[in-house]
Amino acid sequence: MSVRRFGVSLDEELLEALDSYVSDNRFANRSQAIRHLIEKDLVEEKWKCDNIVAGAITLVFSHQKNDILKKSSEIQYKYREVILSSQGFYLNEQNYLEIIAVKGPSHKLTEVSEELISIKGIQHGKLVMSKAQ
The missing domain is CATH 3.30.70.1150 (ACT-like. Chain A, domain 2)
Incomplete structure (x- = not known):
């Protein structure tokens, strides 16, 4: 799987919350945390489809x-x-x-x-x- 980079702009408060989430869940970096959150959201969306x-x-x-x-x-x-x-x-x-x-x-x-x-x-x-x- 190839990895593609992109930029994300967040307000200060949201960035602090993301950094806390990274730290609390022991992710290596923000990218891992964002990947995790996106995958989690996709799975939860599939649940709504009643799979x-x-x-x-x-x-x-x-x-x-x-x-x-x-x-x-x-x-x-x-x-x-x-x-x-x-x-x-x-x-x-x-x-x-x-x-x-x-x-x-x-x-x-x-x-x-x-x-x-x-x-x-x-x-x-x-x-x-x-x-x-």
């Missing part, structure tokens, strides 16, 4: 709250046509990490992830998707 995608939903919560795992299982059963697998890990005495592998239409994966992440007591949740075809 078949694969991904993972990660949830972090207190494993001492048994109702969270029960609710998560109920939601996963409801969406079993897009759930490939799930796995859980005890991070420490308090926290539990659940990773749920998914594949299906992007709107369905977004729907299931939003339902899981909205369970009361979820400390952190995120859906990561990639084109599957």
Whole structure:
């Protein structure tokens, strides 16, 4: 793949934000960060077209709250046509990490992830998707 150069003009505030993004994400330079952002945007646009995608939903919560795992299982059963697998890990005495592998239409994966992440007591949740075809 050949690389082509071009110039970009940004106002000071936006350039500072880009530099922070480069630093925070440990990119080697601005070009890598801009490439990453463009590719990310292109993938997200494809999600809007409702392509078949694969991904993972990660949830972090207190494993001492048994109702969270029960609710998560109920939601996963409801969406079993897009759930490939799930796995859980005890991070420490308090926290539990659940990773749920998914594949299906992007709107369905977004729907299931939003339902899981909205369970009361979820400390952190995120859906990561990639084109599957």
